[in-house]
Amino acid sequence: MSDNDTISLAVWDVPMPVTAGEKFAVKIGAKSSSRRELDGYRVAVTDAEGVLAASGALGQAPLPGTEALYWTMLEVTAPVRQTGEYEVRLIPGATIDEAVATRFSVAIAPKPEHKLRVTITERDSAEALGDVEIRLGPFHARTDKSGRAELQLCKGDYQLQLWRTAHIAQPQPISIKGDTSLELTMVHVPEEHPDARWVR
């Protein structure tokens, strides 16, 4: 690596959660600050113990929408613990001595066995609410325009949380024992007129 060239990494599209003991895919990209072409360079993923979990070569073309992020998709096998930590680095080559490493984490869950179908409406207007972020522990989904979302999740007790701009809903406990459907509501809280916003 030359003095004025830094190679750094990005990791994205990490599923959440991943299934214990099963393979999951992540995308890994590398960028040279001097925009060197990095296609063919290899990246490696190691687990918390430093054991190689996956490796592969960067593809030929930069990721669309980026300046020069060469990328690849790797498959990693999830451990059986609750969370997993991984380090990602570029494997040194003939013209590259080192690159800045990065890391990512995954939440691990048993294999999902049940479906939770959720429909969310606004309480007063009864209109379907899209773009609601739903979270139950590590499981999450986002409603479509019709206010519907489907989550695959495993048996257990969860705190169900909903999140949408200018809407509120109290978190509620939920016990998943089989396939379930829920109809939920959120309350619209109009955003204060900015001129009326008072901070204390």
Add this chain to the structure above:
Amino acid sequence: MEWNLSTDVVVIGAGAAGLAAAVSARDHGADVIVVEENYDIGGHAMLSGGRVQLGGGNAMQKKHNIKDSPDQVFADWVNHRRGDSRYNDRDLVRAFADECVPTFQFLLDNGVTFIDKPIVTPDAASVPRVFVTHEWHVPGEVIAPRRNRNGSGLVRRLAESARKKGAQILLKHEMTQIVRDPGKSSKVRGIVAQADGKVVAIEAKKGIVIATGGHSGNVNFRRMFDPRLTEEYQQAGLPYSFQGADGEIAAMDIGASLWATGTQTSEVGAAITKTRHVGTRWGYLSLYYETDSPIFHLCKATGLTVTDWQEAILVNQFGKRFWNELDSGYDYINAALANHGDQNKLNGGGPIWAIFDADAVKRQKWKPEPPHVDPDGYFASADTIHELAGRIRNPYQKQPIPGDVLQETVNRYNAFVTSGVDRDFNKPTPLHKIATPPFYAAWATPILHDSLTGLRTDTDAQVIDIRGEAIRGLYCAGESQGGFAQHGLGRCLVFGRIAGRHAAQRNS
């Protein structure tokens, strides 16, 4: 002193207070010259929401069966239970309360029109007292068009009326001095202004009204009240209306006193605010400059409006998170203004940056490119977080953010999203990882708004000197006036009107 111009009353500043003073002085028979440093009238009020708080049982309150009275206005604004009322000068509040109804009528008489709907405000007011003016009807004469900047309708109507009644408004005339005779009890004689590089001396035979709009944009002045407010904090209203404390300074040069200075730091209201539009230098929450603003060439970017702070993290000048991003109150502000480890500059917290990724852009439907963002120091993008850190360059960012620090900050936050628990700042259920390239950094440094303290005046708006005596012929109204920490236009209009009337009624 040789005067280039002579009149009865000189008003310094053509905003809400100055225009009310000018009209009022003309109504009471005085000749009036208004000097305004900007190229157009309006000052801060031009960019305001036009929310006029003048209760006490005014005509529109009566129409809507809202029971109110001057006594109720007074009781509300001296209420010891509230931070925005307990520190107010009760004599000033009494004068304000008694003048609300006639001032509302004064606005109606001078052509100001209101939307026929009362507004409930979250301040000391116990009944709906706010009515909103209509936006000015000529789009090219509204500085921030189509964004509910209805204050344009207030100041345009008042300026129109002032001119019709014979007041002379001299634009691009910057006051540089208030001239006072020598001696402790002497009166003021006039002002000196600069116009196109020339000195213009204007005699004021009866009085001078300071209506220069406050001090929030003057770093040295504002730091008298809060030493944290160093140069990185921008002023709401710029790049149109500069709150430069020029009226306060000119008055203090001839002996004037400040008043109720504690109101500035009482942590109520909008003195210091979290930015709402990121990636632009001017991100005040209710002020959004569309691309057809006549001053957009100065604004340079609209900014990206953040509707949900789940979409980004906020980091300090060293690339570290410092508070729960969902908090917008003074706890957040105080954390942002804390010293984050800068040993070369102990005051001020330095720039704050919003960091987000391509997924946030998609969810928020942002367009992270000019004219929505200002890449000339207030916005950066990169393919990796590490690279992004090195691209954050800004006049107030005194050292580069280390790439490994910002990367560690983001990795740690992403781990909190994985676990659902923010172990550093307890942001409730962090929802979105910052992971998908490209990545973005957008200026999100707190921005300053209200001047809540200023010159000491009596109930006639006469400026009081440091010994407690009135400076004969000198008046002050608006955000340059101290003693009444009410947000918005109400107090500006009332004391502007009082000042103009009293000045006009003086013997020359």
